[in-house]
Amino acid sequence: VTPYLRNPMTYTWAFLAIATLIGLLLGHDADAHQGSTWITAAILLIAVVKTRLVMRRFMEVRSAATWLKWACDTWLVYLFAMVLYLYGKNF
Amino acid sequence: MRASGMTGENRPANAAPRRVPGDGSIWVFVFGDMVIFSAYFSAYMIDRGHNRPLFVESQRLLNQNIGVINTLLLLTSSLFVALSVQAAKAADFRLALRFLTGGAAFGIGFVILKSCEWYLKLSHGLSLGTNAFFMHYYMMTGLHFFHVLLGLVILFVVYRELKAQTPRPHVLEIGATYWHMVDFLWILIFALLYLMR
Numbered sequence: 001v002t003p004y005l006r007n008p009m010t011y012t013w014a015f016l017a018i019a020t021l022i023g024l025l026l027g028h029d030a031d032a033h034q035g036s037t038w039i040t041a042a043i044l045l046i047a048v049v050k051t052r053l054v055m056r057r058f059m060e061v062r063s064a065a066t067w068l069k070w071a072c073d074t075w076l077v078y079l080f081a082m083v084l085y086l087y088g089k090n091f
Numbered sequence: 092m093r094a095s096g097m098t099g100e101n102r103p104a105n106a107a108p109r110r111v112p113g114d115g116s117i118w119v120f121v122f123g124d125m126v127i128f129s130a131y132f133s134a135y136m137i138d139r140g141h142n143r144p145l146f147v148e149s150q151r152l153l154n155q156n157i158g159v160i161n162t163l164l165l166l167t168s169s170l171f172v173a174l175s176v177q178a179a180k181a182a183d184f185r186l187a188l189r190f191l192t193g194g195a196a197f198g199i200g201f202v203i204l205k206s207c208e209w210y211l212k213l214s215h216g217l218s219l220g221t222n223a224f225f226m227h228y229y230m231m232t233g234l235h236f237f238h239v240l241l242g243l244v245i246l247f248v249v250y251r252e253l254k255a256q257t258p259r260p261h262v263l264e265i266g267a268t269y270w271h272m273v274d275f276l277w278i279l280i281f282a283l284l285y286l287m288r
Contacts, residue, residue, distance in 0.1 A: 004174045004177060004178060004186070004190070005174075007174075007177070009170060009173050009174060009177070010170065010174075012170075013166060013167065013169075013170040016166050017163055017166060020159060020162050020163060020166065021159070023281075023282065023286055024155060024159050024286070026286070027155055027285065027286035027287070027288070028155070036288070039288070040287045040288065043282050043286045043287050044282060044287065046282070047278050047279055047281070047282035047283075050275075050278045051275040051278050051279060054169060054271055054274055054275040054278065055271075055275065057173070058169050058170070058172075058173040058267075058271045058274070059112060059267075059268055059271045059272075060112040060264075061112070063110075064110060064111055064112055065110065065111055068111060068118065071122065075122075075125050075129070078129070079129050079132065079279070082129070082132070082133055082136075083132060083133075083136055083283070086133065086136035086137060086139075086140055087136060087139075087140075087287070089140060
């Protein structure tokens, strides 16, 4: 088991867990400030980076066909831009 | 759609074509879900924009700590499933089974905690009809919950493959790909529903 626990996937998981806790802290901060575009953008960016890591490392997109990498990244960029635009439009 | 290939980033000129994890059909399904959820996210953001104070006040009634624990449960579950695929590729089916069982156990933990969260909300009178935010909350988390349950069934199919010690590699990868999709959809739902203000 030990070699599997010391491999890059486990390090990825540790990064994802830490990023989750940072997101939580930012969420608390946003609450205290009655919402902030910058904090919300940071929360969204962390979520998008985490999603990309899950795709690339766990789903093995990192070593997959180029079209698959591009399709995943395009969706993530679209999602980030769309949510941020709709958030900013009505802030 | 499937083809064998290397898994590293540095590829020699005569390398085999890059592969698609699982097979093409699971990715059609994954991208279909990505489109459906992104449409739902945009509908949520539009409704949120129409009544921001209500959404912010309602969001405060959600328990962020439960949301974080659920996120960590799914992330850990995803790690175990990914390690299970690695172990299976190394023909260590016994270890792959143990990792897969661990992954499913964390997934079941998510199901239990999410059910408790819904129960607590409903017992406080916060239901689907309370307001627009809770309508989105139950619809979004409910749709995701259905995906988790389907994912657990798929993991059970993978478990049987491994138990027989003659797993078809693409079946393992299809199951894992679906399960990881369930994980990343939750990451996004958690940010939208629980964290952003």
